[in-house]
Amino acid sequence: MASALRQKFFTTKARRKDTTFLSALCVFVVQAKTGGLFSATCTRVIRCLPHQWLAHFARFLVYQWRQGFTVLLMTSLVWLFSAWAIAQSPPDAQPGVPVIFDGQTVLVVRDPFLSSSLEQRAERISANLLNLAENNAIGLDTLRTSEAENATLIHAEDLLLTTVSDRDAKLAGQNRQTLAKEYLESIRRVVGEYREQRSLSAITRSVVIAVLSTIALIVGWIILSNLATRLYRWLDQQRNQRIPSVRIQNLELISSNQLSDILLGLTGFVRVFLNLTLLYIYLSFIFGLFPQTRVFSHTMSGHLKNALNASLTAVLNYIPNLVAIGLIIAFAYFCLRFLRLIFTGISRQVFSIPGFYPEWAEPTYRLLTYLVFALSAAIIFPYLPGSSSPSFQAVSLFLGALVSLGATAAVSNIVAGFILVYTRAFRVGDRVSIADAVGIVEEKMLLVTRIRTFENVLVTIPNASLLNSNITNYSALLRDSQAPLMLPATISLGYEVPWRKVHETLIAAALATPDVLSDPPPFVLQTALNDFYISYELKVFICKPEDTPLICSALHQNIQDKCNQAGIEICSPHYSALRDGNHSTIPAQYLPKDYQAPGFHVQ
Known part of the structure; x- marks a missing residue:
């Protein structure tokens, strides 16, 4: 059985794929043959032992020895058959120098064959193909292959184009006659296309298509110009109507006129971009119509294709980072929702925490919100595109140093504001006396506190100044102790x-x-x-x-x-x-x- 299986394995083309199966089967056969005999012998010996415990111990040793022998035998067979299958597999095709003719790859040269280098042989074959294509007197039906000693010749009448040697076939991983036939068909195809594209009918057809394409380009530009003009007019009419101002509460960030101007500028940019895109497509198409300028079309198309491929590849490669960023943002969002639920309950006195006052709920929530934002930004930063580049890191360090040096007073005011909250110095609506200002606390902000005097004068005091001043609160005891x-x-x-x-x-x-x-x-x-x-x-x-x-x-x-x-x-x-x-x-x-x-x- 083992010999029959081995013969079947040797006659199979996919030797490398069947290696594991054969090894496992051989291990099974060996184990069946040797294991049965070994077990029978050991059983007879164990039955002759005088004590029961000694028999159990002997069975344990035999079992352990058989398991180790099986593992060792299986590993050795797998390694031997894998090495043999790799040695028997045909060699892969070796890389070479392509023969380029009229922008197309005709064949690949892998052996110099009477030339000093692969590049020289490829140039000689390209020159032979050009002579054949330019000589219309030689028909494509004259392309033939002829057998010589250890080589196959490809020629048209008396014009020798190339030679396929045994070494070429070996390096390509194919039969010599099969490889020569493939080369012959490829040469017939590219030479036929070369002659067809340079015929009078093809040139006339390309000129007509170029004229029609030019007319289509002009019409497209006119349509884009009319659409842009109408859009300009409509956006200008919507000022202060359908285009609102961008506000944050009572603060106007961008007025309606400014937003309209931004939209007009964006429309102009899109118009110029579309015009240039149409021109790029037009030039690439026109250059591709004529063989003499087709190289420019291929170059332009290659640049565009490479840019699109690079962009698409970058987007696809960035999808895992986007998923990670989305998960981080979602986790931060639900954390904030949970914190909002907790501190809303504390502020409404639904439940309480000993030593934590209800008025601390809102500022504590804001403080934790800033902390969650900061931690999320720090975690998201490595996933941003370009975050690992030295220039990006240098700009980040510069901006961080600039903010640190310029925002010292702001940071001190922010810290003082939170300290004032947790010291419970005053609340909104309290009557206080701070320095020369006596009045009602109108607003507590992140940087400043506003006090409205009895003369309806609004006094703005930085929080850092409040922290260094004596604060007299006339409402605290009445609010907290009903005194x-x-x-x-x-x-x-x-x-x-x-x-x-x-x-x-x-x-x-x-x-x-x-x-x-x-x-x-x-x-x-x-x-x-x-x-x-x-x-x-x-x-x-x-x-x-x-x-x-x-x-x-x-x-x-x-x-x-x-x-x-x-x-x-x-x-x-x-x-x-x-x-x-x-x-x-x-x-x-x-x-x-x-x-x-x-x-x-x-x-």
């Missing part, structure tokens, strides 16, 4: 006015003021006993810090009214001590009807 804001009002009165009466009057004035709380109740402090007067400070509680100026004004009005009603004269103590004979400063409607100005004191 009302304490508002002071100071008044100075002479010693002749009883202080208990002053306390009652000031408290009554406080309770008569709108937006002043009765719980906790207002109270009065005597802050100083001066030479001529006593300083009283009224403390009231309010829940509207943003209306502080209006509440203070109303409180001062009520203090004046209540003091006048109680007969308490509010004036300078120095004036009261030196005003002998002068009228009281209390308005007349609050004075008794029998009031008279005091006289002068003479001592």
Whole structure:
């Protein structure tokens, strides 16, 4: 069986493909023949052993030896038959020098054959073919092959074109007569085409086609010009109508007029590109009509084909990078969606994290968004085209250094803005006092904070300056702890006015003021006993810090009214001590009807 299989294998053309099958089959046969005899012998020996455990151990050793022998035998047979099949396979065709005639490859020279080099033999064959093609007296039906000693001659009448030797056939991996027949048919075809393309009828037909192509080119240019003119007119009419401005919230990035001008410029560029494309196709086609200029057509077509192939190859090779970039962007997108869901729940107090305040949710989400963008850009960067080129890296380093040097203040403001958020210094809507600015926080931005004063003046303060300034917040305790804001009002009165009466009057004035709380109740402090007067400070509680100026004004009005009603004269103590004979400063409607100005004191 093994000999029959070996004979069948040797007679098969595809020896290399059947090597693995034959090796495996031979291993099976050998194992079947030797393995059975070996197993029978070992079984008889094992049965004679005196102890059961010794028999089990012997069976284990025999099994392991048989497995190792099988693997070794199989590996050796596979290696031997593979080497034999490669040695018996016919040699591959060797590369050579092509014989080019009229822009076409006629045959390939692989042996110099009485020439100094392959190139010289190829040039001699090309010259012979040119002589045959130019000599119309020699018909194509005279092309023949003739056998010589160890060579086949290809000729037309007495004109020898080329010779096919045994070495040519061996290097080509074919039979000599078969190779000579292929060369003969190729020569007949290219010489026939050469003569046909240079005939009078072919030249006349090419001239007519060239004229028609020129007319078609002119018509195409006219059509493109008319279409471009109409498109120009339509785009100009759509200014501020169908062409909107490009905005980000209230910031106008590109106006409608600017966008219209951009579209007009883009239309002009497309028009010029299409005109040049038509001209390129026209020239390539016209040059290809005539044999004398066909080389220019092939060159132009080759350049275009190479450019398209290079572009298509680059696009196809870049598809895995595009897929990787898409996956990274998709992962970053879903990460942001997940983070948005989490921090929206925190800001709406759907759930809470101990030690994490709801107002931190939005800035933390923005900070993590920047971090996700930065990490995604860093991961995507190696997948960008040209990212590994030294010029691209140099430009990236230059831009990075430029941004680092020029954005120092901006970065400090951004960092200060986030620090202010996490220190909970203030929130939008709080009444604060920062340096000389007192007002309501109107807007907290990445770089600056805007404060609207009570005079409706918008003050813009850089975040870095805020970080280095004392910030007084009048709304924080009211918002966080429901503790009302304490508002002071100071008044100075002479010693002749009883202080208990002053306390009652000031408290009554406080309770008569709108937006002043009765719980906790207002109270009065005597802050100083001066030479001529006593300083009283009224403390009231309010829940509207943003209306502080209006509440203070109303409180001062009520203090004046209540003091006048109680007969308490509010004036300078120095004036009261030196005003002998002068009228009281209390308005007349609050004075008794029998009031008279005091006289002068003479001592």
